Amino acid sequence: MGIVKNILYKSASKSFLSAFKNQSIFPYYHLVKDKSVAHIEHLYEFKNTQQFSHDLEILVGNYKAMHPKDLIENQKSINTFLLTFDDGLEEIYSVIFPILKQKNISAVFFINPNFVDNTVGLYKHYISIIITHLKKNHFPIETLRQISSILNFTFDSTADFKKKIISIKYADREKVNEVLDYLNLDIEMYLQTEKPYISKSQIQEMMDAGFYFGGHTMDHPPLHQLSHEEQKKEIIDSIQWLKQNFGIKYSFFAFPFSDKLISKKLLQELFEFDKDLKVFGNSGLKKDIDQRIIQRFSLENPHKDTERQIVTENLYKSFNKLIGTYNIKRT
Numbered sequence: 132m133g134i135v136k137n138i139l140y141k142s143a144s145k146s147f148l149s150a151f152k153n154q155s156i157f158p159y160y161h162l163v164k165d166k167s168v169a170h171i172e173h174l175y176e177f178k179n180t181q182q183f184s185h186d187l188e189i190l191v192g193n194y195k196a197m198h199p200k201d202l203i204e205n206q207k208s209i210n211t212f213l214l215t216f217d218d219g220l221e222e223i224y225s226v227i228f229p230i231l232k233q234k235n236i237s238a239v240f241f242i243n244p245n246f247v248d249n250t251v252g253l254y255k256h257y258i259s260i261i262i263t264h265l266k267k268n269h270f271p272i273e274t275l276r277q278i279s280s281i282l283n284f285t286f287d288s289t290a291d292f293k294k295k296i297i298s299i300k301y302a303d304r305e306k307v308n309e310v311l312d313y314l315n316l317d318i319e320m321y322l323q324t325e326k327p328y329i330s331k332s333q334i335q336e337m338m339d340a341g342f343y344f345g346g347h348t349m350d351h352p353p354l355h356q357l358s359h360e361e362q363k364k365e366i367i368d369s370i371q372w373l374k375q376n377f378g379i380k381y382s383f384f385a386f387p388f389s390d391k392l393i394s395k396k397l398l399q400e401l402f403e404f405d406k407d408l409k410v411f412g413n414s415g416l417k418k419d420i421d422q423r424i425i426q427r428f429s430l431e432n433p434h435k436d437t438e439r440q441i442v443t444e445n446l447y448k449s450f451n452k453l454i455g456t457y458n459i460k461r462t
């Protein structure tokens with residue numbers, strides 16, 4: 132959260148929530164789980180099942196659940212919520228799917244086809260696994276030095292090392308495999324035993340139960356580090372993969388990491404690919420350059436009060452309107 136949002140959060144009262152129901156909201160999460168996981172724990176925190184169920188009570192108590200098909204059919208709706216989950220982690224099947232099914236709430240899940248069925252994983256997840264391993268061994272300085280030389284960075288403390296390794300460039304992701312080798316970490320074994328990602332048959336089962344899926348690029352790259360053509364291919368291939376493997380007719384897509392640097396030209400070309408495509412960003416309650424772009428905000432932080440967080444997003448929307456940054460500009 133930025134400085135302004137933090138100030139707004141501190142002044143946000145839960146009782147304001149009833150005043151902020153004139154628009155639909157699109158919260159997003161990655162996973163819900165009652166224990167930590169090596170491939171996530173150094174990247175971000177997430178909610179447990181009890182906290183997630185509490186979120187659902189708040190959402191259902193204040194908004195109507197929107198069905199994804201209303202989006203596909205361009206039905207106008209206010210005072211609704213639609214849940215979305217990024218990255219296709221296995222917890223969407225083992226934890227989230229049963230909870231939502233029981234409550235009769237549909238949702239959209241954005242997946243990276245390359246990781247489906249656990250043959251390979253996201254480089255950022257590998258980095259978290261590496262940090263978990265180093266932590267267990269109390270961050271031995273000589274090992275950190277070796278790793279930093281493989282990855283080509285310098286560091287002045289363990290905290291600095293963690294920051295630098297987490298932010299290595301997508302183009303250097305092959306070097307992460309070198310680090311895994313150097314540490315004798317068997318990533319294939321990890322993928323086979325932990326099964327961090329969803330499988331094709333699980334996707335099919337969730338689709339059959341009325342849940343929706345969208346692309347999230349093939350490989351989860353930070354798109355701004357790729358060329359225009361590479362960006363377009365990563366996006367369209369992931370949408371096509373779902374159509375080809377599951378015969379779905381609709382097109383949903385969510386940008387990995389952030390939509391901030393996505394160009395107008397790319398969006399125009401995506402809508403040329405499918406005029407009915409709905410794309411999802413994570414810029415909060417803002418208005419994008421096209422109605423087919425849906426902006427979301429995260430409810431994943433387990434330390435924030437959910438009602439106050441939704442109020443904060445609405446206050447931040449008013450703030451953005453005031454200073455002229457409510458309408459997203461793209462070049």
Ligand SMILES: [Zn+2]
Nearest residue numbers: 217218387388
């Ligand atoms: Zn993602």
